Amino acid sequence: MAPGSLGLLLLLLSILGAPGLGDPGPLEDVVIDRYYIPKICLREVQMGDFIRYHYNGTFKDGKKFDSSYDRGATVAGVVGVGRLITGMDRGLQGMCVNERRHLIVPPHLGYGSIGVAGLIPPDATLYFDVVMLDIWNKNDKLQITTLSKPERCNRTVENSDFVRYHYNGTLLDGTPFDSSYSKNSTYDTYVGTGWLIKGMDQGLLGMCAGEKRSIIIPPFLAYGEKGYGTTIPPQASLVFSVLLVDFHNPKDGIFLEHLEVPESCKRRAVTGDFVRYHYNGTLMDGTLFDSSYSRNHTYNTYIGKGYIIPGMDQGLQGVCMGERRRVVIPPHLAYGENGAGNKIPGSAVLIFDVHIIDFHNPADPVEIETVYRPEGCNVTTRDRDFVRYHYNCSLLDGTKLFSSHDYEKPQEVTLGANKVIEGLNSGLLDMCVGERRVLIIPPHLGHGESGARGVPGSAVLRFEVELISMEEGVPEGYFFIWYGEPPANLYEQMDLNKDGEIPADEFSTFIKTQVEEGKGRLMPSSDPEKVIADMFRNQDRNQDGKITSEELKLKSDEDQEKIHEEL
Numbered sequence: 001m002a003p004g005s006l007g008l009l010l011l012l013l014s015i016l017g018a019p020g021l022g023d024p025g026p027l028e029d030v031v032i033d034r035y036y037i038p039k040i041c042l043r044e045v046q047m048g049d050f051i052r053y054h055y056n057g058t059f060k061d062g063k064k065f066d067s068s069y070d071r072g073a074t075v076a077g078v079v080g081v082g083r084l085i086t087g088m089d090r091g092l093q094g095m096c097v098n099e100r101r102h103l104i105v106p107p108h109l110g111y112g113s114i115g116v117a118g119l120i121p122p123d124a125t126l127y128f129d130v131v132m133l134d135i136w137n138k139n140d141k142l143q144i145t146t147l148s149k150p151e152r153c154n155r156t157v158e159n160s161d162f163v164r165y166h167y168n169g170t171l172l173d174g175t176p177f178d179s180s181y182s183k184n185s186t187y188d189t190y191v192g193t194g195w196l197i198k199g200m201d202q203g204l205l206g207m208c209a210g211e212k213r214s215i216i217i218p219p220f221l222a223y224g225e226k227g228y229g230t231t232i233p234p235q236a237s238l239v240f241s242v243l244l245v246d247f248h249n250p251k252d253g254i255f256l257e258h259l260e261v262p263e264s265c266k267r268r269a270v271t272g273d274f275v276r277y278h279y280n281g282t283l284m285d286g287t288l289f290d291s292s293y294s295r296n297h298t299y300n301t302y303i304g305k306g307y308i309i310p311g312m313d314q315g316l317q318g319v320c321m322g323e324r325r326r327v328v329i330p331p332h333l334a335y336g337e338n339g340a341g342n343k344i345p346g347s348a349v350l351i352f353d354v355h356i357i358d359f360h361n362p363a364d365p366v367e368i369e370t371v372y373r374p375e376g377c378n379v380t381t382r383d384r385d386f387v388r389y390h391y392n393c394s395l396l397d398g399t400k401l402f403s404s405h406d407y408e409k410p411q412e413v414t415l416g417a418n419k420v421i422e423g424l425n426s427g428l429l430d431m432c433v434g435e436r437r438v439l440i441i442p443p444h445l446g447h448g449e450s451g452a453r454g455v456p457g458s459a460v461l462r463f464e465v466e467l468i469s470m471e472e473g474v475p476e477g478y479f480f481i482w483y484g485e486p487p488a489n490l491y492e493q494m495d496l497n498k499d500g501e502i503p504a505d506e507f508s509t510f511i512k513t514q515v516e517e518g519k520g521r522l523m524p525s526s527d528p529e530k531v532i533a534d535m536f537r538n539q540d541r542n543q544d545g546k547i548t549s550e551e552l553k554l555k556s557d558e559d560q561e562k563i564h565e566e567l
Contacts (some may be wrong), residue, residue: 051092051132052235080093092132097132098132136219147214149211157191157244160190161248165242170238172238216237260325271305276356289344310334326351358397380432382473383473385414385472387470391411427465436464491552502552503545
């Protein structure tokens, strides 16, 4: 045999052999035993197809003369164009991928009366055991099968998009060669820019996030004649099972979907506003990575000032109180290529389903809406007045916090005495008895960043108030004021038993008498006795239970002394 003739023989054979089929006698044609046929056969070998297969070739006595297994490489060739012996060309016709056949090739369909010097004797019957691994044709196109697809698909992959997907890669016979799942990481790349094999570039186009596809790629759209490494042989068709996790384009901005917008939206959030909102944060495949609901606490932040990711800064612009919206944020406006922690992968598109609880601006005043005001109202509340009122207090999402109706009597307070939050105090000024108002109180005029028992931090409060009654107050620092000039001999008149000292009971009797006779009035309160007791303690400088003439001083005189001291 001439040098290289064995290699030429093997190229032309592309065949397998199996011993032990018995002696059928003189054969006129190839004997085919299809001893394994797969349940699913999507394609059969036809003339002109390119195939890859393994084989063992033996003589009748079982002696092996050739084997692709021994060489550690499959055989690849074209069927029906004269490159194989006639018996093999016929014996491979109609085979499926993964089908196994025993072939008996008579001499006139093998190497005839000449044989192959040193390898195959003349008039030899050949036995082949063949397994088909791959079939393709130069006219083949990409084969795409959609396995599952989300009901909602607002956008599909286009050229220049950046995709993140999981895949299992196998040869056509099912042999696995690679998987992103085994790496516990998606494969991330641009589409249509030459970073992928041509077949995958084409196969990903038109996919929705969450879609699953099977993509069969012929070799000329994959790794062709060279194959890839030790896992993908030359001229191999590739099968990819792909799950598209997410995708975006570097030119993308945020995408907004308004899920629920209140009919009444008097105000929309702008840069500099402080927003309180609940959210669920998911990846495009629905994986939850964070939720404010799980912490039972809103997320509170300023918008438009860089305190949150740029996409959310943009996505919260223009929200209404109570609005629900979906904000889809591409990675370059979120956490970029690096991701965040172990829950947000690099280059991940984020979806936030947001519920706006409330928002305010640090410059906001109390918002007052008069629901009802009696006609002919000439007297209104002023600073230091004592008022009684009913109220319902809630958050802007309707959550009830407190109500005076839960108690036996209305709330009582002296306006300007720092006994209620500043915003409520302001909202109760200039009211008529019987008037009803709705007050919207920002947190800096309410309970601030820390909140209070039952009140979340930075919460905007809604009060429904009704003024029940009012009493004219006294100036700050006064417990009692005279309608006219006080008596010149005040101490002598107050010392009812003329013993030179005034105990608490004498002091109380004297003050009550002045009020009854219309000469003065106490600071309004639900407990006048306490007011008188406070007055007495204020005058009893040494706290010995009695007031001397040296201790008794009018408030106006005290104020004048302080002025002199300061001067």
